Amino acid sequence: MLDLTNIPVVDNHCHPVLLNQHLDALSFRAYCTEATHASFAEQHIPNTVYYRWLLRQMALFYGCEYTEESILTARNHMGADDLLEHLFRAANIDTFVLDPAYPPGSECYTPERMGQLGHCRTAKMLRLETLMQELILEHADFDDVLEHYMMEVSLAREHGFCALKSIVAYRTGLHISEWSKDEAVASFVEARTEAEARGQIRIAHKPLIDYLLHTAFSVAAEQQLPIQFHTGYGDSDTDMRLGNPLQLRDVLERRDYHTMPIVLLHESYPYTQLGAYLAAVYPHVYFDLSYAIPFVDKLEMLAFTRQALSVAPVSKLMFSTDGIHIPEMHWVGALRGRSVIGQVLDEMIDADEIDEEQAYDLAQQILHDNAYTVYQL
Ligand SMILES: [Zn+2]
Numbered sequence: 001m002l003d004l005t006n007i008p009v010v011d012n013h014c015h016p017v018l019l020n021q022h023l024d025a026l027s028f029r030a031y032c033t034e035a036t037h038a039s040f041a042e043q044h045i046p047n048t049v050y051y052r053w054l055l056r057q058m059a060l061f062y063g064c065e066y067t068e069e070s071i072l073t074a075r076n077h078m079g080a081d082d083l084l085e086h087l088f089r090a091a092n093i094d095t096f097v098l099d100p101a102y103p104p105g106s107e108c109y110t111p112e113r114m115g116q117l118g119h120c121r122t123a124k125m126l127r128l129e130t131l132m133q134e135l136i137l138e139h140a141d142f143d144d145v146l147e148h149y150m151m152e153v154s155l156a157r158e159h160g161f162c163a164l165k166s167i168v169a170y171r172t173g174l175h176i177s178e179w180s181k182d183e184a185v186a187s188f189v190e191a192r193t194e195a196e197a198r199g200q201i202r203i204a205h206k207p208l209i210d211y212l213l214h215t216a217f218s219v220a221a222e223q224q225l226p227i228q229f230h231t232g233y234g235d236s237d238t239d240m241r242l243g244n245p246l247q248l249r250d251v252l253e254r255r256d257y258h259t260m261p262i263v264l265l266h267e268s269y270p271y272t273q274l275g276a277y278l279a280a281v282y283p284h285v286y287f288d289l290s291y292a293i294p295f296v297d298k299l300e301m302l303a304f305t306r307q308a309l310s311v312a313p314v315s316k317l318m319f320s321t322d323g324i325h326i327p328e329m330h331w332v333g334a335l336r337g338r339s340v341i342g343q344v345l346d347e348m349i350d351a352d353e354i355d356e357e358q359a360y361d362l363a364q365q366i367l368h369d370n371a372y373t374v375y376q377l
Pocket of ligand 1: 013014015099322
C-alpha cells in the first residue's frame with residue numbers, strides 16, 4: 001500500500017473558512033451539501049455515505065464518541081483558531097490556492113491568517129465575474145468599465161493573484177461566444193439599468209460577460225496567467241447542461257489563447273472522462289481533482305481518479321479540496337485525496353502498468369509539483 005502522508009499538498013482550489021465556527025447540527029450539515037432546501041439538512045444529509053464517513057473521521061480525530069452530538073460538542077469546544085490550526089497541521093498543507101471571492105471576506109479568515117494557522121503558504125486567484133460586477137456598479141460608461149477591468153487583470157500578478165477564475169458556468173454557461181463591441185455595450189446598458197435600480201448586480205448578461213471574458217483571455221495569454229473554470233457539479237444555481245467542459249471548444253480552439261493555462265475545476269464531475277480527454281488533447285488544459293467537494297463517496301472518487309489517470313497525462317492533473325466554510329473540508333479533502341490517489345496507483349502497480357517508484361513520482365506531481373509549475377508558485 002502506497003503511503004503518501006509525507007507529501008505536503010498544494011490545494012490548488014479552495015476557499016476561506018468562516019470566522020464563526022460555533023455551529024449547531026443543522027448548520028454544520030448545511031455545509032456538507034450543495035442542496036439548499038432545508039429538508040436536506042434535516043432528513044437527507046445524515047443519510048449520505050460521505051457524511052457518515054466524515055463523522056467517523058471526526059470522532060477519531062477529536063477522540064470522542066461516534067455520535068453527531070458529541071462530535072459537534074467536541075469541535076465547538078475548541079476555539080476557532082485552534083480548530084483551524086489542528087486540522088490544517090494534520091492535513092500537511094504546503095500551499096492553499098484560495099478563491100477569496102466567496103464566502104464574503106467580512107465573514108471569513110483572511111488568506112494570510114489561514115496561512116499562519118496552517119503553517120503553510122497561501123496564494124490567491126482573482127474571480128472575474130466579481131470584478132465585473134464591482135466595476136458595473138461603479139461606472140456608468142462601458143469604456144470606463146473596460147479600461148479599469150483591463151488594468152485590474154493586467155496587474156493581477158502585481159496585486160498578488162497567481163491565477164484568474166471564472167464562474168461563467170454558473171451564469172450563462174461555458175459556451176463563451178464572440179460578440180461585437182456594440183452588442184456588449186447594449187448588454188452593458190441592461191446590466192447597468194438593473195444595477196442602478198437595485199443597488200447591486202448579479203451579472204448574467206451573456207454578450208457582456210462573454211465579451212469581458214475574451215478581454216481577460218487576451219491579457220492572460222500575453223502574461224501566461226492561468227485561469228480556473230468552474231465545470232460540472234455545483235448547487236442548483238448552475239445549469240449542468242451548460243457546465244459540460246466540451247462547451248469550451250471555441251475558446252480552446254483559439255490558438256492565440258494557448259499560452260493561457262486553463263484549469264478545469266472539480267474533475268468536471270460527472271463529465272470527468274470528457275474533461276480528462278480535453279487535458280489529453282489540448283496542450284494548455286489542466287485538470288483539477290477535487291476531494292472534499294463535489295460531495296461524493298470514496299467509491300465515486302476512486303472512479304473519477306481512475307478515469308483521470310487513465311486518460312490524461314499525469315503532468316496535467318492537480319489535487320484540490322474545494323474546501324469552504326469549515327476547516328474539516330480542507331482537512332478531510334487532503335486525507336481523502338492521498339488515500340484515493342494512493343489506492344488507484346496501487347491498482348495500476350497490480351495491473352502491471354507502472355512500478356512503485358513511478359507511482360510515488362506520479363503522486364508527487366499530482367499532489368504538489370504540477371501546481372508549482374502551473375501557478376508559478
Ligand atoms: Zn470552489
